Amino acid sequence: MITLLYFARLREVLASEGESLPWPQALDVAQLKRLLAARGGVWQQQFAENPRLRAAVNQALVADNAVIEDGDEVAFFPPVTGG
């Protein structure tokens, strides 16, 4: 299993704070995004049509080619706006 977390505007649009997903094989972030986009609707919009979406694996920012292993924590969120 992997843990998925969604933050800020993304959390509101998806109406989900996160979920657990079975993870039988190592895939990269781009492949995970395609899996989520295949749910259609807002998932398609957010994961296939949103180039500004950021990803973190185990709490470190990563690019789309980062590999996700079983047990990882993966977060998706919009560009940050703190300070």
Place this chain on the structure above:
Amino acid sequence: MTVRVQAEDFDLGAEVRQLRLQSAGAGAVVSFVGQVRDLNLGENVASLTLEHYPGMTEKALQAIVTQAQARWPILNALVIHRIGTLQPLDQIVLVAVASAHRGDAFAACEFIMDYLKTEAPFWKKESSSKGEQWLEALGTDHQARERW
């Protein structure tokens, strides 16, 4: 080096005094305070709610301070960032840096703020006369970071 993410307000005088007294070799302490503006993009701001990613946010702030340490001879640094709902004129963020000389302290303080704005996972949602909306990241913040 201290990093704190908290809902409570902070006392600039007390925080800077503590940092100063822990840094006997420092000839300079530079601090920056960010506060909530009452006007943003022409709208009256009623409140601002800050969300963060518990765990990653603290790590990201720590990593930014570590990068600053690698570039300037910093004796001590403090970052406090607030979360939750804030009103105009509330303090949001404090960055304070102690160094032997002011040039390094000024530069490191500005570097930490510029990196914080583009790398640390915080998100602002603004409540104004127009309703609620998530703020967009600014290109000028990315330009500010690219200078370094």
